[in-house]
Amino acid sequence: MLKGKKIILGITGSIAAYKACYIIRGLIRQGAEVQVVITPAGKEFITPITLSALTSKPVISEFFAQRDGTWNSHVDLGLWADAMLIAPATASTIGKMANGIADNMLITTYLSAKAPVFVAPAMDLDMYAHPSTQKNLDILRSFGNHIIEPGTGELASHLVGKGRMEEPENIIRVLDEFFAANGELKGKKIMITAGPTYEKIDPVRFIGNYSSGKMGFALAEECARRGAEVTLIAGPVQLETRHSRIRRIDVESAEEMYAASQAYFFDSDAAILCAAVADFRPEMVAGKKIKREKGEELTLHLRATKDIAASLGAVKRKDQLLVGFALETNNEQQNAEGKLERKNFDFIVLNSLNDAGAGFRHDTNKISIIDRKGRTDYPLKSKTKVAVDIIDRLSNELKHLTLNS
Numbered sequence: 047m048l049k050g051k052k053i054i055l056g057i058t059g060s061i062a063a064y065k066a067c068y069i070i071r072g073l074i075r076q077g078a079e080v081q082v083v084i085t086p087a088g089k090e091f092i093t094p095i096t097l098s099a100l101t102s103k104p105v106i107s108e109f110f111a112q113r114d115g116t117w118n119s120h121v122d123l124g125l126w127a128d129a130m131l132i133a134p135a136t137a138s139t140i141g142k143m144a145n146g147i148a149d150n151m152l153i154t155t156y157l158s159a160k161a162p163v164f165v166a167p168a169m170d171l172d173m174y175a176h177p178s179t180q181k182n183l184d185i186l187r188s189f190g191n192h193i194i195e196p197g198t199g200e201l202a203s204h205l206v207g208k209g210r211m212e213e214p215e216n217i218i219r220v221l222d223e224f225f226a227a228n229g230e231l232k233g234k235k236i237m238i239t240a241g242p243t244y245e246k247i248d249p250v251r252f253i254g255n256y257s258s259g260k261m262g263f264a265l266a267e268e269c270a271r272r273g274a275e276v277t278l279i280a281g282p283v284q285l286e287t288r289h290s291r292i293r294r295i296d297v298e299s300a301e302e303m304y305a306a307s308q309a310y311f312f313d314s315d316a317a318i319l320c321a322a323v324a325d326f327r328p329e330m331v332a333g334k335k336i337k338r339e340k341g342e343e344l345t346l347h348l349r350a351t352k353d354i355a356a357s358l359g360a361v362k363r364k365d366q367l368l369v370g371f372a373l374e375t376n377n378e379q380q381n382a383e384g385k386l387e388r389k390n391f392d393f394i395v396l397n398s399l400n401d402a403g404a405g406f407r408h409d410t411n412k413i414s415i416i417d418r419k420g421r422t423d424y425p426l427k428s429k430t431k432v433a434v435d436i437i438d439r440l441s442n443e444l445k446h447l448t449l450n451s
């Protein structure tokens with residue numbers, strides 16, 4: 047959840063300074079804006095030209111801009127930022143931060159920062175273990191700064207030990223999770239159904255469908271990233287959840303998914319029913335494997351499963367949102383609108399098997415969001431990005447619900 051976040055990246059004189067390029071690229075890829083402030087020693091390890099090309103901003107290193115003497119206001123910078131990240135942070139910089147020695151633009155900016163500060167130490171193992179460094183880190187923690195512990199591995203000295211700056215993707219994840227934990231869905235409880243259901247014929251066979259769970263799991267991760275507590279009711283899929291705020295409930299049949307949905311919906315602010323729930327189940331489940339008969343036919347009597355969406359739509363409170371999906375092969379708009387009404391959805395996500403790359407098993411999807419006011423079409427994109435579009439809409443609807451309730 048770094049979209050739109052303004053981040054000061056402080057770079058100091060460590061051989062790990064080159065990794066700042068990957069941090070910048072990762073932050074910008076997540077929609078953040080990055081302003082680099084680099085120490086004189088940092089410039090010995092990586093050039094402002096490279097950093098400026100990556101951030102599309104002039105790099106700040108002096109109190110006054112070289113080109114025209116403009117004052118680089120550390121005060122404005124401190125007020126501008128949503129976060130300040132010092133990566134890599136040398137022992138010297140950590141000591142200056144801990145003791146307020148503002149002898150360069152980076153420390154001066156740090157002392158003016160109003161935003162949360164994250165520090166990623168990078169140094170040799172003995173320097174990191176030294177009581178002075180550890181004491182300075184404890185002081186920084188006591189000020190409320192977030193220390194991103196270094197990793198263990200081969201160091202510039204070719205010794206092996208703790209002191210390698212944490213990897214860029216993990217540093218970015220720390221910031222992402224920090225903002226997510228304070229994200230727009232903080233405190234919201236969201237129930238999501240995902241994947242197929244399997245309806246037993248006998249101990250060996252079942253009726254199912256091609257749902258992989260990818261779309262539902264992407265929705266769960268996106269809600270968790272935005273601070274929500276997520277209950278993910280998952281049919282039989284080969285996927286793992288990543289975010290710690292996702293509580294996963296595994297089910298197999300439509301009946302089990304129905305029971306789980308009934309159990310968790312009451313306490314939810316919103317439910318997103320992405321699962322491909324079987325509409326029919328065998329009336330009788332054979333206790334033993336049905337043997338191939340001499341004849342060429344096996345007749346199965348099927349009975350309709352309970353409609354989870356309709357049952358939730360019937361009891362949905364005014365302070366709850368209910369979102370459905372429709373996978374169609376024809377009459378897409380008409381079928382989706384029918385389900386919107388029949389199941390009392392607040393909006394429905396339509397995807398059609400007529401669109402290449404959409405629907406079951408793909409890593410991509412092409413959706414339209416339909417509600418009682420109209421329809422919004424989206425291009426084919428990754429299910430991760432489709433989830434962002436859907437949760438943007440859900441988040442907006444939740445805000446209106448909160449305002450109107």
Ligand SMILES: Nc1ccn([C@@H]2O[C@H](COP(=O)(O)OP(=O)(O)OP(=O)(O)O)[C@@H](O)[C@H]2O)c(=O)n1
Nearest residue numbers: 319320321323325352353354355370371372373
């Ligand atoms: N027993 C069912 C079947 C479907 N759904 C939900 O209802 C929405 C639409 O599913 P779909 O199968 O398209 O709807 P059906 O009512 O089964 O209509 P169709 O005849 O097209 O299958 C989806 O959010 C799905 O998760 C549900 O909750 N319970």
Ligand SMILES: CC(C)(COP(=O)(O)O)[C@@H](O)C(=O)NCCC(=O)O
Nearest residue numbers: 257258259260261371372373406407
């Ligand atoms: C097609 C999907 C199951 C997603 O497929 P998956 O990522 O699970 O393979 C989902 O986008 C969807 O349309 N679910 C509802 C299906 C239905 O019952 O209409």
Ligand SMILES: N[C@@H](CS)C(=O)O
Nearest residue numbers: 255322323324325373
């Ligand atoms: N409802 C469909 C899944 S889209 C089925 O019966 O499997």
